[in-house]
Amino acid sequence: MEDNEMQCPYCNxxxxxxxxxxxxxxxxxxxxxxxxxxxxxxxxxxxxQGTFNVPYVESYCCLKCKKIIIEF
Ligand SMILES: [Zn+2]
Structure with missing residues (x-):
């Protein structure tokens, strides 16, 4: 598993x-x-994490479970 991959904890x-x-x-x-x-x-x-005008945060989404994981 690479760093930029995330497994859904609900459905894997x-x-x-x-x-x-x-x-x-x-x-x-x-x-x-x-x-x-x-x-x-x-x-x-x-x-x-973004600039003043364009705030964003990286996250991982499971479309099946409709869950989003955010690291802060
Ligand atoms: Zn899932």
């Missing part, structure tokens, strides 16, 4: 590599759902 088939992208400035994960997006809180995990 190869996942497709792609990018989660946003038209906004940042992508982040948090336990709390924000009412308004002003700035992420310190507990939030930033997922964005």
């Amino acid at each position: 088939e190869e996942m497709k590599k792609g990018y989660i992208q946003s038209p906004r400035q940042q992508i982040f994960w948090g336990e709390e759902k924000h009412k308004m997006f002003i700035t992420p809180s310190s507990d939030d995990i930033s997922l964005s």
